[in-house]
Amino acid sequence: MHKQRDTQNNIELESIRLAKSFLADDRNAFNKLILLHKRSVFNLCYRFLGDYDDADDCAQEVFIKVSRSLKSFRFESSFSTWLYRITVNTCKNRLNSLEYRLKSRRVRIDAARHMDNESKQIDIEDKSPSPATELIRKEIDRLIQGAINALPAKQKLVVVLRDIEGKSYEEIVEITGFKLGTVKSKLSRARQQLKEALEGKI
Amino acid sequence: MDCRESKNLLSEYIDGILPETKASMVRDHIARCPDCLHAYESMITIIKHMNQMESVEEPADFVESVNARLEKRFHLEGFIRRLFLPARIKIPLELAGVAAAAVLIFYFAGIRDGQALYEVTVSTTMSMDTYDKSSEVTETKVERAAQPAPIAMGKRAAEKLGTSEPRSKKGPDKKPTLQDVINSLEGKVIELEYLEGTNIIIAMTVEIRADRYQTLLQELARLGEIQTASLEVSKDSKEFIRVQITFQHSGP
Secondary structure, three states: OHHHHHHHHHHHHHHHHHHHHHHOOOHHHHHHHHHHHHHHHHHHHHHHHOOHHHHHHHHHHHHHHHHHHHHHOOOOOOHHHHHHHHHHHHHHHHHHOHHHHHOOOOOOHHHOOOOOOOOOOOOOOOOOOOHHHHHHHHHHHHHHHHHHHOOOHHHHHHHHHHHHOOOOHHHHHHHHOOOHHHHHHHHHHHHHHHHHHHOOOO | OOHHHHHHHHHHHHOOOOOHHHHHHHHHHHHHOHHHHHHHHHHHHHHHHHHOOOOOOOOOOHHHHHHHHHHHHHHHHHHHHHHHHHHHOOOOHHHHOOOOEEEEEEEEEOOEOOEOOEEEEEEEEEOHHHOOOOOOOOOOOOOOOOOOOOOOOOHHHHHHHHHOOOOOOOOOOOOOOHHHHHHHOOOEEEEEEEOOOOOOEEEEEEEEEHHHHHHHHHHHHHHOOOOOOOOOOOOOOOOEEEEEEEEEEOOO
């Protein structure tokens, strides 16, 4: 747990350093900033939108917005929280757009690929899961994503931030701008709905 | 505590954020009620699964894609800066005492899904008589997407005026109309706006290919006086751009 906290702190410090370099006209620093955060931004978009291509487009848009509004970022607050806020708003806009609503929802089965589990716990004994385990795991992920897709936007947002991204209630308040009471009630409803949708399936 | 209440508090109970009095009520209820115990266990299972969901990998060319979009943007921002520069030193027509109209050209760049992503304003001047009112276009749709950004014509412009010679118009050859110009560029007029209750055109929107934009500006310069920086639109871009030309009466 401490290790994870330290990693987060390091990412935060490095982000601030890179952001400042970028503001001092170092274009390369911005690329490093993208490299540092692309995975989390992309995943948040994907979990929220439920579509791989939309997530790609949306995540790109997030970084373009970042490059544009970094000038107005006050370095007093957390960079990651600020980045998440931009991501959430970009996703919300996307969900609200007519184009998106008209589009049929779908989940890409092949989307859940492997990644380097740097920030995740590494279980040495179980480093190479059997293909069968892997398949079951993917199927579970797919079912969960499908159930998340069916949630109303606010519930979806809160449950993704809390249960997939592991954010604290306070962080969710800061990212979404919802009141604490709203976060609690939306999360409770989202979890109940997911439970009903997935009970007996996973 | 009944089942309904217990179920409503489960989420907060699992996260350990309930005050102790309520938490113990939930705990007691779950211990006695098999249904609620089952609900509690199911919820924990699902939360655990969500905690362990695998990250999805972004496309391998993600950084390049962002950069390609940024490149376009940086290019346009430089472009915007160059455009606004001459606007600041534009000679106010009323001071020049020429019966002419100021023309504002709006350049909508990077049109995507029919929506303009960026907007640029160029200022130029043009004699009013160069536009043929009897043009064939009769569309009267009045719908303006964007209002012109005010162009500074302050003190500096007035100072400049003292040293500026009025530019001589091009030779005696007959000037083409704006419509001619647009036709010759294979562009089309998509919107005309008239001053209310008159047949005086106050704005027109045309659509041309980006690679024709330079030529359009050159042609506009032939119509009247034009003061603008050279514009850098990718010469091989086949993308369509929209140019909104607004006539503003500034003479007496």
